[in-house]
Amino acid sequence: xxxxxxxxxxxxxxxxxxxxxxxxxxxxxxxxxxxxxxxxxxxxxxxxxxxxxxxxxxxxxxxxxxxxxxxxxxxxxxxxxxxxxxxxxxxxxxxxxxxxxxxxxxxxxxxxxxxxxxxxxxxxxxxxxxxxxxxxxxxxxxxxxxxxxxxxxxxxxxxxxxxxxxxxxxxxxxxxxxxxxxxxxxxxxxxxxxxxxxxxxxxxxxxxxxxxxxxxxxxxxxxxxxxxxxxxxxxxxxxxxxxxxxxxxxxxxxxxxxxxxxxxxxxxxxxxxxxxxxxxxxxxxxxxxxxxxxxxxxxxxxxxxxxxxxxxxxxxxxxxxxxxxxxxxxxxxxxxxxxxxxxxxxxxxxxxxxxxxxxxxxxxxxxxxxxxxxxxxxxxxxxxxxxxxxxxxxxxxxxxxxxxxxxxxxxxxxxxxxxxxxxxxxxxxxxxxxxxxxxxxxxxxxx
Amino acid sequence: xxxxxxxxxxxxxxxxxxxxxxxxxxxxxxxxxxxxxxxxxxxxxxxxxxxxxxxxxxxxxxxxxxxxxxxxxxxxxxxxxxxxxxxxxxxxxxxxxxxxxxxxxxxxxxxxxxxxxxxxxxxxxxxxxxxxxxxxxxxxxxxxxxxxxxxxxxxxxxxxxxxxxxxxxxxxxxxxxxxxxxxxxxxxxxxxxxxxxxxxxxxxxxxxxxxxxxxxxxxxxxxxxxxxxxxxxxxxxxxxxxxxxxxxxxxxxxxxxxxxxxxxxxxxxxxxxxxxxxxxxxxxxxxxxxxxxxxxxxxxxxxxxxxxxxxxxxxxxxxxxxxxxxxxxxxxxxxxxxxxxxxxxxxxxxxxxxxxxxxxxxxxxxxxxxxxxxxxxxxxxxxxxxxxxxxxxxxxxxxxxxxxxxxxxxxxxxxxxxxxxxxxxxxxxxxxxxxxxxxxxxxxxxxx
Numbered sequence: 066x067x068x069x070x071x072x073x074x075x076x077x078x079x080x081x082x083x084x085x086x087x088x089x090x091x092x093x094x095x096x097x098x099x100x101x102x103x104x105x106x107x108x109x110x111x112x113x114x115x116x117x118x119x120x121x122x123x124x125x126x127x128x129x130x131x132x133x134x135x136x137x138x139x140x141x142x143x144x145x146x147x148x149x150x151x152x153x154x155x156x157x158x159x160x161x162x163x164x165x166x167x168x169x170x171x172x173x174x175x176x177x178x179x180x181x182x183x184x185x186x187x188x189x190x191x192x193x194x195x196x197x198x199x200x201x202x203x204x205x206x207x208x209x210x211x212x213x214x215x216x217x218x219x220x221x222x223x224x225x226x227x228x229x230x231x232x233x234x235x236x237x238x239x240x241x242x243x244x245x246x247x248x249x250x251x252x253x254x255x256x257x258x259x260x261x262x263x264x265x266x267x268x269x270x271x272x273x274x275x276x277x278x279x280x281x282x283x284x285x286x287x288x289x290x291x292x293x294x295x296x297x298x299x300x301x302x303x304x305x306x307x308x309x310x311x312x313x314x315x316x317x318x319x320x321x322x323x324x325x326x327x328x329x330x331x332x333x334x335x336x337x338x339x340x341x342x343x344x345x346x347x348x349x350x351x352x353x354x355x356x357x358x359x360x361x362x363x364x365x366x367x368x369x370x371x372x373x374x375x376x377x378x379x380x381x382x383x384x385x386x387x388x389x390x391x392x393x394x395x396x397x398x399x400x401x402x403x404x405x406x407x408x409x410x411x412x413x414x415x416x417x418x419x420x421x422x423x424x425x426x427x428x429x430x431x432x433x434x435x436x437x438x439x440x441x442x443x444x445x446x447x448x449x450x451x452x453x454x455x456x457x458x459x460x461x462x463x464x465x466x467x468x469x470x471x472x473x474x475x476x477x478x479x480x481x482x483x484x485x486x487x488x489x490x491x492x493x494x495x496x497x498x499x500x501x502x503x504x505x506x507x508x509x510x511x512x
Numbered sequence: 513x514x515x516x517x518x519x520x521x522x523x524x525x526x527x528x529x530x531x532x533x534x535x536x537x538x539x540x541x542x543x544x545x546x547x548x549x550x551x552x553x554x555x556x557x558x559x560x561x562x563x564x565x566x567x568x569x570x571x572x573x574x575x576x577x578x579x580x581x582x583x584x585x586x587x588x589x590x591x592x593x594x595x596x597x598x599x600x601x602x603x604x605x606x607x608x609x610x611x612x613x614x615x616x617x618x619x620x621x622x623x624x625x626x627x628x629x630x631x632x633x634x635x636x637x638x639x640x641x642x643x644x645x646x647x648x649x650x651x652x653x654x655x656x657x658x659x660x661x662x663x664x665x666x667x668x669x670x671x672x673x674x675x676x677x678x679x680x681x682x683x684x685x686x687x688x689x690x691x692x693x694x695x696x697x698x699x700x701x702x703x704x705x706x707x708x709x710x711x712x713x714x715x716x717x718x719x720x721x722x723x724x725x726x727x728x729x730x731x732x733x734x735x736x737x738x739x740x741x742x743x744x745x746x747x748x749x750x751x752x753x754x755x756x757x758x759x760x761x762x763x764x765x766x767x768x769x770x771x772x773x774x775x776x777x778x779x780x781x782x783x784x785x786x787x788x789x790x791x792x793x794x795x796x797x798x799x800x801x802x803x804x805x806x807x808x809x810x811x812x813x814x815x816x817x818x819x820x821x822x823x824x825x826x827x828x829x830x831x832x833x834x835x836x837x838x839x840x841x842x843x844x845x846x847x848x849x850x851x852x853x854x855x856x857x858x859x860x861x862x863x864x865x866x867x868x869x870x871x872x873x874x875x876x877x878x879x880x881x882x883x884x885x886x887x888x889x890x891x892x893x894x895x896x897x898x899x900x901x902x903x904x905x906x907x908x909x910x911x912x913x914x915x916x917x918x919x920x921x922x923x924x925x926x927x928x929x930x931x932x933x934x935x936x937x938x939x940x941x942x943x944x945x946x947x948x949x950x951x952x953x954x955x956x957x958x959x960x
Contacts, residue, residue, distance in 0.1 A: 218801055219843060225799060229897065233893065234888065346744040451823065452821050454822065466830055466931065467930075468797040
């Protein structure tokens with residue numbers, strides 16, 4: 066354990082003491098507890114039978130196909146910008162399957178940037194538990210957190226995650242959100258507490274829902290699926306999947322790529338870790354990113370296991386900004402920026418870009434020079450008019466601001482194999498602060 | 513049903529405005545956008561100050577309604593919402609009562625008349641001073657603008673003149689023009705266009721750079737260049753959070769008459785007129801449900817001119833400067849998977865044939881289903897001021913002293929706000945800016 070981590074552990078101990086003691090002062094018996102609720106957790110041990118991807122976690126429970134359970138923690142952590150500058154972050158971490166008795170410690174300094182992606186199937190009942198582990202690097206704070214399922218249709222305020230009008234979970238406790246997932250599409254999830262601060266700090270993530278058409282095929286039903294057009298993961302021989310229930314296969318894709326564009330203002334993050342007033346008015350992106358990385362880190366693979374750490378290392382104080390020394394690991398030792406944005410497709414294949422912009426301060430225009438784009442959905446809805454008219458837009462660029470999502474198909478039929486950029490058309494965004502050849506770029510490799 | 517009041521002054525007074533209790537199924541009033549009706553308007557331009565909730569004040573230039581038709585004749589931000597009918601001959605008489613007639617420039621004093629241009633309309637001007645693109649009014653002068661109200665829709669009007677033409681909008685000389693269909697129908701574009709609505713709200717978005725306003729207040733007209741402009745205050749209908757939920761024509765805000773809190777009942781069709789009158793783009797995000805676009809810049813999105821059939825669905829409007837977007841939003845609560853009215857108060861649900869109860873508008877397939885998770889106790893939660901204490905519509909729960917209180921009718925609040933979250937600040941202070949809300953109220957609560 067390095068020196069910083071020891072300090073963190075001490076802070077954590079203090080935090081825990083506060084949560085168990087004066088944090089609940091005056092409110093009667095202390096209720097703070099990690100309480101994971103999940104309809105398929107038959108033995109009520111807080112560990113569901115499987116994660117949302119079906120990987121088994123608890124063999125004592127029966128995995129129900131249309132019930133999904135996930136357990137997120139919210140707390141702080143670090144990221145490292147591609148030029149070596151550390152960024153203090155707030156964020157989510159996936160602790161699904163972690164014993165509730167150790168979640169609060171496991172979640173410390175575990176924040177990912179962006180948060181763990183959530184992938185659901187239309188028809189799922191989704192139980193999302195959020196445990197607030199506190200911010201050990203800012204023990205002066207006691208911020209609650211929420212999950213806002215951005216774009217959720219016919220939402221209920223109680224699960225909408227907006228603290229001004231709803232409830233937010235305090236440190237040491239768990240709030241379980243319930244979502245009956247009836248709409249497919251590209252969504253976002255993020256914390257809505259002190260939205261400007263928590264979102265700038267990194268409490269943002271990809272969330273998307275696969276359509277029923279993947280399961281039943283075009284024109285099929287649950288009882289009689291059209292397997293010729295259903296997705297292979299449901300036993301079909303159709304494409305990898307569809308963006309929406311299009312009824313005609315026009316949103317079919319071979320490769321699916323969540324692309325979440327964002328930007329950090331390092332002045333904001335630096336001020337935060339230095340316990341200084343936060344620059345809201347002057348907030349300006351200087352580290353534009355995709356899925357929490359600036360180029361060239363964007364094209365590195367996902368990091369799913371400790372063995373993958375050869376791909377990318379945990380966040381370090383590489384430029385020495387924090388005075389910890391260049392080799393010091395700043396977080397719990399995990400790779401916090403675990404999500405890649407590189408895209409690889411066989412020539413002739415179709416790529417679905419699930420675009421979302423979560424920038425706090427600016428619009429971006431995404432373009433892929435040499436490739437054509439077709440927008441087939443916006444705001445997590447198929448682009449069809451009220452009477453079903455097709456409103457797809459053929460284009461070469463997509464301009465969008467914070468909170469907007471677009472589903473874009475890139476068809477590589479007739480495209481010469483090679484490497485293509487997917488980048489901000491505002492070409493000055495191709496930098497990591499002052500470092501050139503970085504920022505908002507990833508690559509689409511056509512093989 | 514119990515109600516919890518507490519002394520929160522400005523906030524509570526606003527939230528309670530317009531809300532009265534009625535029994536289930538009683539006749540329900542509907543909301544129209546407040547403004548003044550023509551076809552002749554007598555406006556004037558004058559300077560004034562507005563106060564912001566973080567403690568500063570802004571020196572403004574704005575338009576006022578000389579006749580006080582809506583009960584105020586003060587200059588206001590935004591300018592009076594002008595409501596006319598398609599095909600009407602409209603006259604706007606504009607008199608300048610105090611906006612500086614000249615501004616100093618490096619080449620000496622330059623004319624700075626106040627003018628009115630109207631998006632999407634051919635306007636004839638008589639009187640006043642010849643200006644950049646139309647006639648304008650210098651101090652004491654009057655200009656008459658005449659035009660025929662065009663296609664139904666939402667339009668921006670603003671001043672455009674002087675040595676720095678963009679300065680007039682920055683300072684507040686702007687407003688909305690709403691053209692209603694000639695057939696008198698409660699629709700955006702006419703009967704049969706599938707743009708019927710029950711409730712109607714304006715979201716006029718602007719932003720300000722306080723430094724510009726400070727310089728203007730001090731008479732330092734030359735101490736500002738467009739390159740310096742950097743907005744740090746973000747408005748919806750000329751107010752910022754939390755002022756913007758506090759009622760129309762609230763005397764607390766004499767120069768900012770328009771709130772932006774929207775209200776509806778379940779299944780109401782809500783016409784949102786999203787108008788960016790500012791200089792910067794704003795991605796405005798609507799919680800609760802997507803809306804369907806029906807028009808842009810006064811043009812119905814239609815393949816045949818008959819029906820608004822080309823509008824896509826979205827939950828965020830990429831709102832470009834001076835652009836208007838009309839959209840229809842409806843919250844139904846369908847498929848939540850649990851009973852929005854709870855399982856203990858004895859209410860019933862009778863499917864009227866469309867899956868919903870005709871009176872409560874509950875989605876009957878979810879009737880009687882308990883909420884699938886237990887909520888933590890209040891000691892484990894941070895409670896919002898607009899949190900009723902209950903997850904159920906029309907219900908309130910027990911909250912600790914000093915908590916909640918701003919949602920006495922148990923409405924479902926959905927924030928409608930700029931998703932450039934930086935814009936939820938007022939001059940460096942969070943929360944503020946263009947953070948507004950829609951509240952879906954049980955049908956027992958009247959909306960006026």
